[in-house]
Amino acid sequence: MGTQKIFIAVAGNIGTGKTTLTQMLADRFKWDAHFESVSDNPYLSDFYNDMKRWSFPLQIYFMTHRVGAHQRITDGTASAIQDRTIYEDANIFARNLFEQGLMEERDYRNYLEVYRVVTSALQPPVLMIYLRKSLGRLKEQIKKRGRDYEQDMPSDYLSNLNRYYDEWIERYTIGKKLVIDSDDLDFVANPEDFDSICDRVIGSLDQQDLFLSR
Numbered sequence: 001m002g003t004q005k006i007f008i009a010v011a012g013n014i015g016t017g018k019t020t021l022t023q024m025l026a027d028r029f030k031w032d033a034h035f036e037s038v039s040d041n042p043y044l045s046d047f048y049n050d051m052k053r054w055s056f057p058l059q060i061y062f063m064t065h066r067v068g069a070h071q072r073i074t075d076g077t078a079s080a081i082q083d084r085t086i087y088e089d090a091n092i093f094a095r096n097l098f099e100q101g102l103m104e105e106r107d108y109r110n111y112l113e114v115y116r117v118v119t120s121a122l123q124p125p126v127l128m129i130y131l132r133k134s135l136g137r138l139k140e141q142i143k144k145r146g147r148d149y150e151q152d153m154p155s156d157y158l159s160n161l162n163r164y165y166d167e168w169i170e171r172y173t174i175g176k177k178l179v180i181d182s183d184d185l186d187f188v189a190n191p192e193d194f195d196s197i198c199d200r201v202i203g204s205l206d207q208q209d210l211f212l213s214r
Contacts, residue, residue: 015142017182
């Protein structure tokens, strides 16, 4: 790729398969992959046990982690793909916590101001991929992957996140976007589904010449 590089992001609700898709796209196109911190997140388990108590520190942790990953991508020389973005933190997760009464208003306003200052200095991805999945399919995937702290997640929590995701991606204008409805796709088991996604990703980019030799 010479000195050219691209920065792709994959957005999606809990259980959409975005982490798996991120890794598969990274392997296919030889991109560096950057993942959100789950296994080493010191707040996540406590958060699911007491969302109101731990919502603000959890969101600050995610913001710090994702800003660092975002900056490493934009400062580096390699093409990269990021699993979940800082934009989702504010527009979906923090918003949901506040509107559900799980984050104090002063914490939410403080969080949004930090988010505004931080994101004003960030270079956005050239393409935002939004992996959409219905509530029923989300619950199937969450049950299948078997993380203990996710099993009792309320349906209305997931449903609200889906609604906020749809509203956010509709308003997303800082870069190109690609919406993939994944209910009827199995890009892990069906190579044709994955190839179709890859073709759509390439078709959404300005730098299509980077893929001509593949």
